[in-house]
Amino acid sequence: MTTKYLIIGNSTAAVGCAEGIRTLDKSGAITMVSQEKYQAYSRPLISYLLEGRTDERHMLYRSKTFYKDNGINLITEKTAVELDAKTKTVTLNDGTKITYEKLMNATGSHPFVPPMGGLDTLPKYFTFLSLDSAKELEKALAKKTRVLIIGAGLIGMKCAEGIADRCGGITIVEMAPRCLPTVLEEKAASIIQKKMEEHNISFDFGDSVKQFTPNYAKGTKEGDEASVSDKNSFENNGKKSTLGGTALTMNGKTIEFDVLICAVGVRPNTQLVEKAGGKVEKGIIVDENCHTTLPDVWAAGDCIVSHDITADVNRILAILPNAYMEGESAGINMAGGEKPYNKAMPINSAGFFDLHMVTAGSYTGKCIDASKNGEFRKFFIDNNLLKGFIIIGDVARSGIYTSLIRDKTPIDSIDFDTIKDEPRLLAFSKSRRESILGGKEEVPAASWNFATI
Amino acid sequence: MKRVYVNEEWCLGCHLCEYNCAFANSGLKDMVKALKGKKIYPRIQVEGDNNVSFAVSCRHCEEPLCVKACITGALHIENGIICTDKDKCVGCYTCILSCPYGCIMPAEDGQVIQKCELCIKNAEGSPACVKGCPNKAIVFEDNETRENEMKKSEAVK
Numbered sequence: 001m002t003t004k005y006l007i008i009g010n011s012t013a014a015v016g017c018a019e020g021i022r023t024l025d026k027s028g029a030i031t032m033v034s035q036e037k038y039q040a041y042s043r044p045l046i047s048y049l050l051e052g053r054t055d056e057r058h059m060l061y062r063s064k065t066f067y068k069d070n071g072i073n074l075i076t077e078k079t080a081v082e083l084d085a086k087t088k089t090v091t092l093n094d095g096t097k098i099t100y101e102k103l104m105n106a107t108g109s110h111p112f113v114p115p116m117g118g119l120d121t122l123p124k125y126f127t128f129l130s131l132d133s134a135k136e137l138e139k140a141l142a143k144k145t146r147v148l149i150i151g152a153g154l155i156g157m158k159c160a161e162g163i164a165d166r167c168g169g170i171t172i173v174e175m176a177p178r179c180l181p182t183v184l185e186e187k188a189a190s191i192i193q194k195k196m197e198e199h200n201i202s203f204d205f206g207d208s209v210k211q212f213t214p215n216y217a218k219g220t221k222e223g224d225e226a227s228v229s230d231k232n233s234f235e236n237n238g239k240k241s242t243l244g245g246t247a248l249t250m251n252g253k254t255i256e257f258d259v260l261i262c263a264v265g266v267r268p269n270t271q272l273v274e275k276a277g278g279k280v281e282k283g284i285i286v287d288e289n290c291h292t293t294l295p296d297v298w299a300a301g302d303c304i305v306s307h308d309i310t311a312d313v314n315r316i317l318a319i320l321p322n323a324y325m326e327g328e329s330a331g332i333n334m335a336g337g338e339k340p341y342n343k344a345m346p347i348n349s350a351g352f353f354d355l356h357m358v359t360a361g362s363y364t365g366k367c368i369d370a371s372k373n374g375e376f377r378k379f380f381i382d383n384n385l386l387k388g389f390i391i392i393g394d395v396a397r398s399g400i401y402t403s404l405i406r407d408k409t410p411i412d413s414i415d416f417d418t419i420k421d422e423p424r425l426l427a428f429s430k431s432r433r434e435s436i437l438g439g440k441e442e443v444p445a446a447s448w449n450f451a452t453i
Numbered sequence: 454m455k456r457v458y459v460n461e462e463w464c465l466g467c468h469l470c471e472y473n474c475a476f477a478n479s480g481l482k483d484m485v486k487a488l489k490g491k492k493i494y495p496r497i498q499v500e501g502d503n504n505v506s507f508a509v510s511c512r513h514c515e516e517p518l519c520v521k522a523c524i525t526g527a528l529h530i531e532n533g534i535i536c537t538d539k540d541k542c543v544g545c546y547t548c549i550l551s552c553p554y555g556c557i558m559p560a561e562d563g564q565v566i567q568k569c570e571l572c573i574k575n576a577e578g579s580p581a582c583v584k585g586c587p588n589k590a591i592v593f594e595d596n597e598t599r600e601n602e603m604k605k606s607e608a609v610k
Contacts, residue, residue, distance in 0.1 A: 016521075042525045048543045053564075054525075058541045061526040321522035321547065328521065347522075349547040354563065358550045395546055397555025399518075406553075423555055425509060426500050430461070436554055437459035437507060439599050 001098045003031035003073070005334060006090060008080045008272065009106030010034030011043060012320050013301030013327035015061060017104045020331020020339075022070055028335070030072045031098060033090075037076050038131060039066070044320060046134035047162030059131070080107075083276040085294040090272075102296050102334040105273050105284065106327060109266035109302035109318055116150075118212035124243045125260040128159045137163070140243060140259050144168035148247060148257035150209065152179040154350060156263035157192075160201050161352055170201045171255050173247070177206045183348050183359045188376050188390050195355045207251045212260075214245040266318050268303040281305055283316050288340035290330035298334055300326035306344040310361035310387050310405060317344055343406050349395070358395045361388030361405045370420040379420060384410050397423040454533040455595050457497075457571070457580055459507050464499070464590035466506030470582035471495035474510075477572055477581035494561045496569040497582045497591075508582065508591050511535060511556040511569040519548035519557055519568075527565075534573060539565045 005021055007014045010032050018030055040061040048054045067074045075092070082091040083103070090098050111127035119125065126137045141147075145167040149156045152174035160170050174181070178189035179196070193203060244258035268283035279285040279293040283305040286292050290300045301323035305314045322344050329341035347360045365382025375393035379386060379401070386404040400423035404414070419427040425436065434440045475493035476484050497510035513535050520528045520535060527541035528548055542565040548557045549566065560567040571593075572580050583593040594602075 044524050044545070045543060053543055054541075059525075320524045321518075321551065324521045347547070347550055349545055349550040351544065351546070356546055358546065360550065395549060396558060397552075398550050399548075399552035399557070400555045402550055403553030424500050425507075425554060426502060426505070430505075433459075433461065433507065436512065437509065438461065439456070439458045439594075439596065440603060 001031075001096060002029075002100075003098060004028035004101045005030045005104070006098055006100035006102070007032045007104040007106060008090065009104070009108060009301070010036065010040050010074065010076075011106065011108055011301070012040075012061070012323040013106035013108070013330075014104065015040050015066075016324040016327025017106060017298075017300060017331035017334070018070055018072055020328035020333075021335045023332060024335035024337045027071065030070065031075065031100075032067075032072055033075045033078055033080055033092065033098075035077070035079050036130065036132065039064070039074075041131055043129065043131075044158070046128065046131055047158035049131075049134055050138055050159075050162035050166070056131075080272055083272050083294075083297070085276050085278070085297055088296065100296075103298065104327070104330055104334065105292070105297060105299040105303065106301050106323075107269035107272060107299075107303045109268050111262060112265045112267045113262045114150075114208075114264055116209045116212060118214075122212055122214050122243070122245055122260060123216070125262055128155055128261055128263050129266065137259070137261065141167050145258045146244070146256060147171070147259045147261065148173065148255055149261045149263055151262070151264040152176070152203065152205075153182065153263065153265055154180065154348065155265070156261070157196070157352065158350065159261060159263055160196065161199070164199045164201060164353075167259075171204060171257070172201065173204045173207055173209060173249060173255070175206070175208045179203065179205075180357075183346070184357070184390060185363060185378070188357070188378070188392055191376055191392050192352055192355065192357060195352050199353055204249065204251075204253060204255070207249045207253065209247045210250050211248045212245050213248070215242050266302060268316060268318075270303055273297065273299060273303075281314075286326075288329075288342050289333040289338060290326050290341065291333065298330040300330045307342070308345050308362070309343060309408075310345045311364065317346055319346060319348065321347060345405065347402060355392065356395045357390075357392045358398045359388070359390045360398075360402050361386070363388045363390070368420060372421075377420070381411055381416075384412055386411060386416075399423075400425065454513070455571075455593055456513055457510055457569070457583060458592050458594055458599055459509075460590050460592065461505060461507040463588045464501070464506045464508060465588055466499055466501050467587065468499050469585050469587065470497050470508050470591060471499060473581040473585035474569075477575050477577045478567075480575070494558070494567070496558070496567055498558075509554060509556060510582065510591075512554055513571070518551045518553065522547050522551040531573075534571055535568065536570050536574070537566060537568055539567075542566055 041059040042061045045059045078092045080090045081093050147167050147170045149172045152172045179193050247255045270280045273284050274280040284299040286304050290298045292299050302318040306317040332339040349358045363380045368379040370377040378390050380388040415427040474495040474497045476487045479487040481487040499508050525541045527538045544564045557568045
């Protein structure tokens with residue numbers, strides 16, 4: 001099989017790549033290989049699906065006719081197992097060989113499950129990253145199911161919100177001393193924590209599981225546990241047992257559960273590129289056009305190392321907007337154009353039971369606390385640049401702040417004081433506003449100064 | 454493509470555009486029923502202080518960060534106009550965090566977002582805010598026409 005463009009993956013970065021290619025090359029053959037059986041769907045929506053706020057039809061990331069409209073040959077339920085960058089050939093797990101001119105590795109990430117004692121003795125545990133994993137979890141839940149989630153990051157927290165109303169209670173064990181530890185500081189985390197606790201979710205911070213003991217090992221008899229639903233029962237050596245068990249934590253707590261979900265985080269899928277000799281550190285190393293160190297091989301999304309402009313460090317930024325923009329940048333480059341993506345930074349926006357949180361950038365430098373009336377607002381300014389912010393509550397127009405970070409707007413060039421309480425374009429110069437709103441070309445500051453002289 | 458442009462110096466800060474926007478998108482035929490005694494949720498908003506005022510609505514960017522950042526695919530481009538599919542939107546507000554101009558806002562129910570769609574999907578057919586502006590502080594113009602007009606007026610100066 002031969003194709004001009006081969007995209008391994010079928011999620012955000014892969015779609016971004018295909019759309020990027022099609023901005024320049026309307027007809028070159030595109031082949032996409034997907035591990036899953038679905039059309040591209042929005043991965044973060046799996047928690048909304050369980051919450052009943054969306055359905056499978058509305059989870060489609062693009063229209064039903066996306067593949068046909070864009071001339072994409074989608075191969076489903078296959079994985080790429082080998083890449084030979086010299087002969088430009090990818091081998092799939094069924095032995096199919098595909099030769100390509102340009103390759104995109106958009107292989108995403110997989111759930112990271114830390115080593116925990118006795119984990120392998122449990123009949124089953126769940127992860128929460130794919131539509132199938134959500135469907136599987138849904139089947140295991142009943143009104144009285146006690147759920148234990150490992151990890152209070154975004155995945156664990158959104159999962160908890162999604163299932164809170166359809167189970168008997170949730171405990172989240174988190175190694176860090178607070179929830180959402182990578183995106184929130186202490187005070188902000190406590191606000192979100194309180195909201196979650198109102199919904200039958202409890203936390204065990206600064207702790208981790210030392211040892212799991214499955215129920216069957218304790219010889220649980222049929223009907224012993226009123227909280228266990230029949231759905232979770234399964235045959236084990238002729239004795240009826242459950243998916244559940246007991247977790248003993250490092251801090252000495254004992255937590256009984258019927259369903260265990262591991263949501264500690266994700267790790268990049270780098271194997272294909274790594275085995276082919278491409279440079280891989282924490283993730284796949286790429287340049288500004290998302291090109292890997294292998295000829296005619298690009299990579300984008302959760303599997304690569306991005307350059308975070310706010311902290312000026314290379315790190316994995318496994319978030320959806322970056323995945324799309326990296327994929328698009330790569331696609332354009334694959335089709336012969338150039339659109340470097342050099343504005344990557346962490347941004348997170350999520351609601352927890354209708355309490356909204358937005359965060360962006362890094363929390364370095366001087367902190368400006370503009371919290372008031374129960375709203376949480378903190379900004380971090382370093383070297384005359386806005387580096388990051390956290391807002392909980394009224395998040396309206398917060399993209400104005402994000403743009404200050406993204407564009408590296410010198411804080412002293414705007415009236416930051418007037419917008420720390422409420423983001424407004426009023427804080428910008430008239431010339432900047434006329435460019436944004438009036439369609440006029442902005443007069444660059446330097447030439448404007450020259451003109452006044 | 455025709456877009457809504459702002460002539461800041463002509464804006465009186467009367468907020469009529471906000472009311473016309475809310476009415477046009479209410480789906481109701483009676484303005485009194487649509488607006489009287491209600492908190493309005495317009496897709497255009499007037500900003501200002503004692504010295505200046507101006508109306509802000511979606512720029513329909515050629516490189517729309519909101520569309521690229523949208524986690525559901527609800528935000529999309531229809532003939533250059535950035536539209537939202539409220540059935541797909543789950544109200545995560547990633548677009549609100551991404552729009553550099555603060556032009557996307559939560560809808561009244563707080564469950565989805567709303568934004569200016571140039572009135573192509575309501576009974577008005579073209580921007581109601583512009584039609585109702587008493588002072589041409591917002592206009593609906595083609596990029597090129599506008600650039601030519603501006604060049605002319607610059608030349609006169």
